[in-house]
Amino acid sequence: MADYDAIVIGASCDGLVTAGMLAKKGRRVLVCEARERAGGRLRTDEISGAAGFKVSPVLPLYGGMSPDVVRDLDLLRHGLEERPVEPGATLLRREERPLHLPAGRKEQQAAAAKLSERDGRGFEQLSRLLGRVVPILRSLLVQEPLPFSRPSLLEVLTRAGAPWRSAAKRAWDLRSLGEADLLELLRIAPQPLTDFAEDWFQTEGLRAMVVLPALRGSFMGPYSPGGVTNLLLWEALNHSRLGRGALPRGGMGAVGLSLLRAAEAAGASVRTQARVSHIRCEGGRALGVVLEGGEQIDATCVVAAGDVRRALLELVDPLELGLSVRPRIENFRSQGTVARIHYALDGLPEAPSGLDPASVIQLGESLDELERAFDDAKYGRASAEPWLELVIPSLFDPELAPSGKHVATAWVQHAPRTLREGGWDEQRDPFADRVQARIEAAWPGFAGRITAREVLTPDLLEERYGLSGGHVFGGELALDQLFTNRPDPTCGRYSTPVDNLFLTGSGTHPGGHLGGASGWNAAQRILREWGAVAARAR
Numbered sequence: 001m002a003d004y005d006a007i008v009i010g011a012s013c014d015g016l017v018t019a020g021m022l023a024k025k026g027r028r029v030l031v032c033e034a035r036e037r038a039g040g041r042l043r044t045d046e047i048s049g050a051a052g053f054k055v056s057p058v059l060p061l062y063g064g065m066s067p068d069v070v071r072d073l074d075l076l077r078h079g080l081e082e083r084p085v086e087p088g089a090t091l092l093r094r095e096e097r098p099l100h101l102p103a104g105r106k107e108q109q110a111a112a113a114k115l116s117e118r119d120g121r122g123f124e125q126l127s128r129l130l131g132r133v134v135p136i137l138r139s140l141l142v143q144e145p146l147p148f149s150r151p152s153l154l155e156v157l158t159r160a161g162a163p164w165r166s167a168a169k170r171a172w173d174l175r176s177l178g179e180a181d182l183l184e185l186l187r188i189a190p191q192p193l194t195d196f197a198e199d200w201f202q203t204e205g206l207r208a209m210v211v212l213p214a215l216r217g218s219f220m221g222p223y224s225p226g227g228v229t230n231l232l233l234w235e236a237l238n239h240s241r242l243g244r245g246a247l248p249r250g251g252m253g254a255v256g257l258s259l260l261r262a263a264e265a266a267g268a269s270v271r272t273q274a275r276v277s278h279i280r281c282e283g284g285r286a287l288g289v290v291l292e293g294g295e296q297i298d299a300t301c302v303v304a305a306g307d308v309r310r311a312l313l314e315l316v317d318p319l320e321l322g323l324s325v326r327p328r329i330e331n332f333r334s335q336g337t338v339a340r341i342h343y344a345l346d347g348l349p350e351a352p353s354g355l356d357p358a359s360v361i362q363l364g365e366s367l368d369e370l371e372r373a374f375d376d377a378k379y380g381r382a383s384a385e386p387w388l389e390l391v392i393p394s395l396f397d398p399e400l401a402p403s404g405k406h407v408a409t410a411w412v413q414h415a416p417r418t419l420r421e422g423g424w425d426e427q428r429d430p431f432a433d434r435v436q437a438r439i440e441a442a443w444p445g446f447a448g449r450i451t452a453r454e455v456l457t458p459d460l461l462e463e464r465y466g467l468s469g470g471h472v473f474g475g476e477l478a479l480d481q482l483f484t485n486r487p488d489p490t491c492g493r494y495s496t497p498v499d500n501l502f503l504t505g506s507g508t509h510p511g512g513h514l515g516g517a518s519g520w521n522a523a524q525r526i527l528r529e530w531g532a533v534a535a536r537a538r
Contacts, residue, residue: 017519039256349445474506
């Protein structure tokens with residue numbers, strides 16, 4: 001008899017969700033986490049060299065957990081904040097007054113209408129379109145990708161037919177949009193963000209504010225084809241429904257802690273500092289794992305919940321995986337382009353007129369400026385004038401900083417993982433100095449309040465948090481890397497060519513937005529096929 005029914009490699013957001021769901025159904029589950037604590041990117045850490053100043057080091061904002069995950073794991077009982085803070089956004093401009101958009105849709109529309117009649121009308125029409133389209137897209141994105149095979153009647157009528165019945169429902173929901181909305185969706189999805197923004201809005205600053213969420217973490221600029229798909233993806237996976245993302249109280253680590261508590265309450269065992277050296281396979285079937293140090297643990301099935309490239313290229317014997325699969329996984333794009341810079345502040349300087357410090361503060365005021373920042377990255381250079389978003393989470397959650405002091409955290413693009421000349425050890429501080437000068441020019445006095453600074457370029461994000469290429473979303477979110485193509489058609493529905501080896505995490509559908517949908521879907525797949533999984537293990 002195997003030591004466990006399931007071993008989950010990695011106590012990431014999705015790994016903990018899968019572990020909790022399997023344990024709730026009576027499976028014996030072990031989670032092996034290589035690092036000193038669980039949570040993956042769901043962390044709240046002190047800024048290096050600044051005791052008492054805490055930030056979410058990888059992702060400062062999130063769109064909320066999937067309602068299915070919140071319900072099935074009873075996360076509210078385990079400490080998840082039901083209503084995280086949802087800030088508005090302020091764009092700082094060189095020659096004009098800051099442009100502010102509140103959090104709520106109606107308030108945003110009113111602010112747009114003050115800019116021009118066309119902006120107000122465009123915002124209203126776009127909001128209505130998204131209100132009809134996004135719920136349908138969300139239903140497509142948070143469920144298991146559609147199968148390609150043709151089902152038999154027996155499969156449709158039995159539990160094994162769940163994906164096809166779900167597919168039929170989703171197809172009906174999509175058809176319910178009506179011809180006009182379907183055609184509009186097909187028209188805009190492959191568009192560059194520039195075309196999309198210019199269709200709806202007149203004011204250049206408003207155009208930049210609307211497209212910025214779609215560019216977060218992506219190796220693209222506003223002129224790149226398919227950018228609107230990313231915008232729709234962000235909207236659909238943002239369960240706060242306000243477009244900008246939310247700040248959970250206690251930082252991202254509080255979300256990770258609620259998932260850990262839920263998984264352990266369900267019966268899952270979580271071992272930290274238990275790095276897996278390889279997945280033990282034989283005859284095309286996963287048998288368990290071997291930890292660094294040689295400890296062997298057997299299991300009926302194995303779920304790789306960390307980085308998909310490491311799981312499939314480093315932990316599995318190439319002959320077991322299949323030689324045709326390996327090149328496709330190697331070509332899965334996951335080169336990061338984000339730097340995260342955290343500041344410990346002894347206070348806040350006086351805000352310029354029109355700036356709301358409690359909003360997401362954006363620097364990058366035109367589509368052309370955003371594109372120029374990307375131009376440098378295309379040629380392997382750190383951006384000379386990066387665009388960025390600055391958040392001061394201690395304004396909402398005073399426990400993140402000592403009394404009277406604050407933390408600020410910047411999301412900075414573009415900082416490519418691989419530089420054509422030199423490396424990040426030489427360019428990290430000069431790049432951070434450019435960012436700091438940019439903030440100081442827009443908000444005078446900010447630099448004088450900094451008592452400590454921590455700079456996490458993609459190489460450090462990869463090293464510290466196990467993100468291949470330093471990509472904060474576990475792989476590029478693009479048309480060719482979504483649904484069953486994430487990470488590859490042979491592994492795109494949470495199973496792999498190796499029997500009883502499953503995948504979950506940000507490198508699988510629907511991506512790395514930390515909602516837990518991948519973990520929930522992977523657990524449903526495993527439970528649905530448990531009879532066959534157990535039979536193969538005997």
